Amino acid sequence: MTLVLVLLDHDGKSVKQPARSAIAAAAKLGEVVALVAGEGVGEAAKAAAAIKGVAKVLVADHAAFAHALAEPLAALIVKLADGYSHILSASTATGKNVMPRVAALLDAQPISDIAAVIDADTFIRPIYAGNAMATVKSSDTKKVITVRAASFDPAPEEGGLAAIEAISVPIENATSKFVGAELSKSERPELTAAKIVISGGRGMQNGENFGKLLEPIADRLHAAVGASRAAVDAGFVPNDYQVGQTGKIVAPDLYVAVGISGAIQHLAGMKDSKVIVAINKDEEAPIFQVADYGLVGDLFQILPELQKELG
Amino acid sequence: MKLLVPVKRVVDFNVKVRVKSDGTGVETAGVKMSMNPFDEIAVEEAVRLKEKGLATEIVAVSMGVASCQETIRTALAMGADRGILVETDVELQPLAVAKLLKALVEKEQPRLVIMGKQAIDDDMNATGQMLAALLGWPQGTFASKVVIEGDTATVTREIDGGLETVALTLPAVVTTDLRLNEPRYASLPNIMKARKKPIETIRPADLGVDPAPRLTLVSVAEPPKRKAGIKVKSVQELVEKLRNEAKVI
Ligand SMILES: Cc1cc2nc3c(=O)[nH]c(=O)nc-3n(C[C@H](O)[C@H](O)[C@H](O)COP(=O)(O)OP(=O)(O)OC[C@H]3O[C@@H](n4cnc5c(N)ncnc54)[C@H](O)[C@@H]3O)c2cc1C
Numbered sequence: 001m002t003l004v005l006v007l008l009d010h011d012g013k014s015v016k017q018p019a020r021s022a023i024a025a026a027a028k029l030g031e032v033v034a035l036v037a038g039e040g041v042g043e044a045a046k047a048a049a050a051i052k053g054v055a056k057v058l059v060a061d062h063a064a065f066a067h068a069l070a071e072p073l074a075a076l077i078v079k080l081a082d083g084y085s086h087i088l089s090a091s092t093a094t095g096k097n098v099m100p101r102v103a104a105l106l107d108a109q110p111i112s113d114i115a116a117v118i119d120a121d122t123f124i125r126p127i128y129a130g131n132a133m134a135t136v137k138s139s140d141t142k143k144v145i146t147v148r149a150a151s152f153d154p155a156p157e158e159g160g161l162a163a164i165e166a167i168s169v170p171i172e173n174a175t176s177k178f179v180g181a182e183l184s185k186s187e188r189p190e191l192t193a194a195k196i197v198i199s200g201g202r203g204m205q206n207g208e209n210f211g212k213l214l215e216p217i218a219d220r221l222h223a224a225v226g227a228s229r230a231a232v233d234a235g236f237v238p239n240d241y242q243v244g245q246t247g248k249i250v251a252p253d254l255y256v257a258v259g260i261s262g263a264i265q266h267l268a269g270m271k272d273s274k275v276i277v278a279i280n281k282d283e284e285a286p287i288f289q290v291a292d293y294g295l296v297g298d299l300f301q302i303l304p305e306l307q308k309e310l311g
Numbered sequence: 312m313k314l315l316v317p318v319k320r321v322v323d324f325n326v327k328v329r330v331k332s333d334g335t336g337v338e339t340a341g342v343k344m345s346m347n348p349f350d351e352i353a354v355e356e357a358v359r360l361k362e363k364g365l366a367t368e369i370v371a372v373s374m375g376v377a378s379c380q381e382t383i384r385t386a387l388a389m390g391a392d393r394g395i396l397v398e399t400d401v402e403l404q405p406l407a408v409a410k411l412l413k414a415l416v417e418k419e420q421p422r423l424v425i426m427g428k429q430a431i432d433d434d435m436n437a438t439g440q441m442l443a444a445l446l447g448w449p450q451g452t453f454a455s456k457v458v459i460e461g462d463t464a465t466v467t468r469e470i471d472g473g474l475e476t477v478a479l480t481l482p483a484v485v486t487t488d489l490r491l492n493e494p495r496y497a498s499l500p501n502i503m504k505a506r507k508k509p510i511e512t513i514r515p516a517d518l519g520v521d522p523a524p525r526l527t528l529v530s531v532a533e534p535p536k537r538k539a540g541i542k543v544k545s546v547q548e549l550v551e552k553l554r555n556e557a558k559v560i
């Protein structure tokens with residue numbers, strides 16, 4: 001059986017849900033070897049070993065990988081690449097940063113953001129903001145792939161019993177350095193993992209209204225909060241809230257769009273949600289064309305009512 | 312410091328593309344074409360660096376059919392100094408574009424390449440990272456802030472959890488995200504001036520690169536259509552439907 005290498009997104013302790021979707025995609029291609037790279041990642045490696053479908057976990061525990069910088073991570077993966085037919089990761093910020101670099105070093109054309117696996121060489125991926133689905137066949141000997149997590153049910157967290165193997169690959173990195181991070185803190189579920197997402201757009205008018213009107217409902221529903229590009233550009237909410245073609249792709253059980261018009265770039269990030277609700281005062285807004293339940297009206301009236309109704 | 316800015320000609324972001332009925336691609340005949348929006352942001356950033364006295368020359372590069380000239384002209388009108396068109400009718404994929412850019416970088420010797428994070432037609436989000444890899448340069452992808460000081464580019468990046476800052480030793484590749492800047496509109500006098508700026512045309516073979524695609528397009532299909540839903544009249548009705556019909560809350 002061919003071996004498939006999957007770079008996992010993790011936080012040092014646990015494996016991120018999109019990475020489990022990448023494992024699910026990889027399992028269709030061969031036997032999955034998971035790579036956990038970072039500093040002090042013993043817990044994450046254990047979590048990886050427990051994931052169903054993982055045959056082996058490689059752990060590269062070293063300061064060079066502490067911040068998932070692309071230069072050392074790509075160099076590491078290239079050194080490991082022998083013996084694997086496919087190298088995958090989720091289309092996360094890390095995956096998108098690292099995998100094309102890996103591909104170039106292996107003289108392969110990356111296959112970005114796949115939504116389906118047809119066979120070992122053939123994949124379906126969205127193009128033009130998801131307005132078309134392209135079936136592409138790769139002629140490269142080694143395939144380097146990022147996986148649209150929303151399109152693959154994540155491999156279960158439990159059920160695996162993989163061996164963990166520490167690897168030591170010396171990597172020099174003199175050209176890039178981590179300086180700092182400013183991460184959004186939230187008790188809410190992550191956007192790409194949440195079962196319910198409630199997003200606000202320009203119609204929210206400011207960040208305070210997100211806090212006052214949207215977030216209490218999100219908390220009541222254990223939902224993640226998202227946003228349109230317009231809401232992020234205007235500074236209502238941080239950049240990592242953006243849902244869309246060039247932001248995050250989500251497919252929760254329920255997506256609620258509040259004060260969002262429904263531009264194609266926004267739809268690209270949420271139109272695979274199971275149930276879509278749109279709240280907008282403009283009954284012609286394109287968001288209603290994809291909404292299962294549309295409510296026409298003023299969000300400043302509707303949101304407080306909704307909060308009350310949910311109890 | 313010389314800057315290289317790759318600019319791609321793509322279907323305008325406002326166009327909702329249609330899949331051809333024979334499933335061989337999307338309809339691009341008679342469709343409005345523009346510069347990839349992320350590349351406009353890249354050109355803007357380059358022009359600002361020049362205005363601050365941090366850059367001396369901006370070279371805009373576009374690759375593809377002859378009409379990519381227009382995209383280069385747009386970059387020149389925004390403030391780029393000269394253009395290079397790598398002309399070919401072959402469909403160019405990121406690996407080929409990265410190899411062609413590498414050859415141009417070796418010829419032109421820029422200290423910084425600023426480009427879009429993603430082309431909105433193929434949605435690959437790959438070329439910048441690949442160019443950096445081929446050159447052995449560091450990369451600052453999805454940039455929302457770029458500060459150049461001496462030999463270092465300090466790049467603030469939009470990542471899944473928020474923002475991250477990295478320091479790159481030049482030369483480097485930076486790819487732009489939406490919040491980096493707001494691109495200017497070219498003024499009429501600048502559009503006129505741009506007509507006189509030079510554009511050199513070369514072929515992939517001149518750069519010693521085989522641009523043949525590695526991915527074959529087997530077919531293109533419409534995405535699954537969503538069934539039209541209903542309008543509810545009140546919040547009560549909405550919550551009732553979500554509880555009892557959709558069963559999602
Ligand atoms: C290269 C590129 C990439 C992009 N990527 C993304 C992306 O990833 N994600 C994304 O979202 N966008 C993206 N966009 C932007 C996209 O084209 C739209 O501009 C954006 O989605 C609009 O955001 P919006 O719906 O919040 O604002 P608007 O289009 O201004 O809509 C606001 C809506 O709020 C409604 N409204 C106003 N007040 C009220 C009220 N009181 N009650 C109820 N409703 C109200 C209005 O009727 C309107 O429909 C991208 C654009 C480009 C060019």
Ligand SMILES: Nc1ncnc2c1ncn2[C@@H]1O[C@H](COP(=O)(O)O)[C@@H](O)[C@H]1O
Binds near residue numbers: 319375433434
């Ligand atoms: N044919 C091209 N000509 C010039 N630049 C390109 C071309 N293709 C890709 N690029 C650059 O690479 C970036 C990312 O494209 P992609 O990797 O295809 O999503 C674009 O924003 C451009 O800056």
